[in-house]
Amino acid sequence: MSTTSTKLSVSDLDASYGDHQVLHSIDMDIPAKEVTALIGPSGCGKSTYLRCLNRMHELTTAATVNGTVQLDGADIYHDDIDPVLLRRHIGMVFQKPAPFPTWSIADNVLAGLKLTGGVPDNADEIVEKALKGAALWEEVKDKLDKPGTSLSGGQQQRLCIARAITVEPDVLLMDEPCSAIDPVATARVENLIHELGENYTIVVVTHNMQQAARISDKTAFLMMGELVEFDETSKLFSNPSKQETEDYITGKFG
Amino acid sequence: MDGASPDSRSQSNRRALSDIRGERASGLRERVIEGGLFACAAASVLTTLGIVVVLFMEAIPFFFDVSLLEFFGSTQWTPLYADANFGVWPLVGGTLLVTVIAISVALPFGLLAAIYLSEYASERARKIFKPMLEILAGVPTIVYGYFALVFVTPLLQQVIPGMGGFNALSPGIVMGIMIIPMISSLSEDALHAVPDRLRESSYALGINRIQTIWYVTLPAARSGIVAATTLAVSRAIGETMIVAIAAGQMANLTMDPRESVQTMTAYIVQLSTGDVPTGSLEYQTLFAVGALLFLMTFAMNVIGQWFARKVRNQ
Ligand SMILES: Nc1ncnc2c1ncn2[C@@H]1O[C@H](COP(=O)(O)OP(=O)(O)OP(=O)(O)O)[C@@H](O)[C@H]1O
Numbered sequence: 001m002s003t004t005s006t007k008l009s010v011s012d013l014d015a016s017y018g019d020h021q022v023l024h025s026i027d028m029d030i031p032a033k034e035v036t037a038l039i040g041p042s043g044c045g046k047s048t049y050l051r052c053l054n055r056m057h058e059l060t061t062a063a064t065v066n067g068t069v070q071l072d073g074a075d076i077y078h079d080d081i082d083p084v085l086l087r088r089h090i091g092m093v094f095q096k097p098a099p100f101p102t103w104s105i106a107d108n109v110l111a112g113l114k115l116t117g118g119v120p121d122n123a124d125e126i127v128e129k130a131l132k133g134a135a136l137w138e139e140v141k142d143k144l145d146k147p148g149t150s151l152s153g154g155q156q157q158r159l160c161i162a163r164a165i166t167v168e169p170d171v172l173l174m175d176e177p178c179s180a181i182d183p184v185a186t187a188r189v190e191n192l193i194h195e196l197g198e199n200y201t202i203v204v205v206t207h208n209m210q211q212a213a214r215i216s217d218k219t220a221f222l223m224m225g226e227l228v229e230f231d232e233t234s235k236l237f238s239n240p241s242k243q244e245t246e247d248y249i250t251g252k253f254g
Numbered sequence: 255m256d257g258a259s260p261d262s263r264s265q266s267n268r269r270a271l272s273d274i275r276g277e278r279a280s281g282l283r284e285r286v287i288e289g290g291l292f293a294c295a296a297a298s299v300l301t302t303l304g305i306v307v308v309l310f311m312e313a314i315p316f317f318f319d320v321s322l323l324e325f326f327g328s329t330q331w332t333p334l335y336a337d338a339n340f341g342v343w344p345l346v347g348g349t350l351l352v353t354v355i356a357i358s359v360a361l362p363f364g365l366l367a368a369i370y371l372s373e374y375a376s377e378r379a380r381k382i383f384k385p386m387l388e389i390l391a392g393v394p395t396i397v398y399g400y401f402a403l404v405f406v407t408p409l410l411q412q413v414i415p416g417m418g419g420f421n422a423l424s425p426g427i428v429m430g431i432m433i434i435p436m437i438s439s440l441s442e443d444a445l446h447a448v449p450d451r452l453r454e455s456s457y458a459l460g461i462n463r464i465q466t467i468w469y470v471t472l473p474a475a476r477s478g479i480v481a482a483t484t485l486a487v488s489r490a491i492g493e494t495m496i497v498a499i500a501a502g503q504m505a506n507l508t509m510d511p512r513e514s515v516q517t518m519t520a521y522i523v524q525l526s527t528g529d530v531p532t533g534s535l536e537y538q539t540l541f542a543v544g545a546l547l548f549l550m551t552f553a554m555n556v557i558g559q560w561f562a563r564k565v566r567n568q
């Protein structure tokens with residue numbers, strides 16, 4: 001099982017909003033082509049952490065980052081790295097789906113290619129492949145020219161996943177991708193994440209511990225901006241090594 | 255409020271009981287105030303309605319003498335000449351020419367200002383620039399008219415050959431400057447209302463900031479921008495002082511911005527400050543042109559409000 005290599009290597013990562021330090025020296029090696037879940041109480045810094053991994057954090061005013069994050073061994077915070085280009089390698093899916101309004105379903109899927117260098121001739125194939133990859137093809141294949149915002153919430157979320165994988169990132173970051181959609185749609189997106197884990201490195205934030213257990217290979221437990229425990233998901237949920245982790249997963253707090 | 259302590263509760267009960275008479279009196283006062291406010295609101299609505307009714311009542315007799323076919327069919331507007339013609343197109347054309355020039359100035363600058371304020375400016379810069387822009391809208395239009403006539407026109411005459419002392423371009427440009435704040439302020443509201451997750455979704459695809467603004471944020475705010483533009487067009491069509499002063503008084507069907515044109519509003523000014531006899535056909539043209547002007551701005555406002563409501567409902 002664990003013949004995996006490290007995709008993202010985080011070391012001594014601090015992050016702040018102004019004076020308010022949110023993350024405290026996080027060290028973590030995120031394995032390639034596996035699903036890593038991030039769990040922890042509300043406000044512990046999960047979203048902030050995720051946003052440090054594709055340099056979205058620095059878009060917030062007064063936000064600062066210290067430490068290193070290496071993608072395949074190269075520091076993404078190095079001066080030579082253009083954050084805009086970096087984000088083509090590390091994609092992100094948000095809590096609330098946000099298809100671009102006025103854009104059709106097909107154009108939404110192609111958005112990343114359209115605006116970053118051009119659409120190849122086989123655009124139709126790309127759309128079909130991405131929508132199949134996001135388990136949405138059957139539902140939308142007859143209305144690809146309809147606006148992306150005309151879909152249901154769960155469909156919109158899968159559309160956003162299709163949009164994110166079209167640019168073929170190495171890593172896909174997902175911040176509570178199921179928290180704004182209904183249970184049926186959640187089941188579909190969960191299956192999808194599990195499947196995508198075959199080909200992509202996925203880091204997914206979730207509030208739902210059953211979900212983390214169902215979809216992830218490894219799980220990290222964060223509390224108050226510190227990484228408390230990071231282990232195989234099966235191990236972390238059945239036999240956690242820290243008392244705080246056990247308290248959290250058994251529902252004693254949070 | 256320490257309503258929990260039994261003492262204060264009983265006290266407030268007592269006061270409530272002894273105040274019942276007073277309450278009825280204050281209920282009466284409420285009704286009087288409400289009635290007064292209603293009367294004020296009703297008065298302004300009725301006044302507006304009254305103006306519209308009078309406008310159309312006075313305009314209708316005009317069309318007993320001059321057919322709609324001539325009004326909208328002829329291309330000559332010479333109601334004050336012995337050989338009178340009543341084709342309204344020169345006035346409508348003059349109005350549209352100046353409006354198009356004004357919007358061509360106001361839309362790009364207003365939109366750029368809105369983009370700067372909403373997407374780039376720091377909180378401090380916003381606090382300085384926004385009120386400065388609003389001041390533009392507060393300058394009396396007579397000042398703009400004067401500015402167009404004695405400053406912009408001579409300047410244009412130096413660079414553009416054949417530029418008349420009265421022309422459409424100069425008041426058009428100045429009117430455009432005047433309505434920049436209308437466009438920028440409503441457009442900025444619309445841009446501001448675009449959820450951040452749209453911008454972030456775009457950044458997360460490796461799309462840069464300019465592309466994000468152009469292809470994601472602006473389209474998402476399009477209803478508000480259209481509303482702003484429509485309302486600005488309506489304002490430009492109805493604007494009077496600048497054109498009365500700087501565009502001239504020659505009803506002239508032309509698309510050449512160097513030439514003098516007369517707008518519908520400028521014609522109304524010319525006629526109502528002249529000495530045409532009340533009740534004459536020339537006098538009635540005032541209401542015919544006024545009614546048409548009203549219909550045009552009214553249509554623009556309805557469209558603008560419709561888009562503005564769409565923005566609010568999103
Ligand atoms: N834009 C911001 N400006 C200032 N402080 C922020 C900002 N965003 C988050 N914070 C603070 O950073 C801390 C961590 O927030 P973060 O959103 O990362 O938590 P989270 O674990 O994702 O929480 P949740 O589970 O509720 O989404 C919180 O204390 C929050 O108040």
Ligand SMILES: [Mg+2]
Binds near residue numbers: 048175
């Ligand atoms: Mg969060």
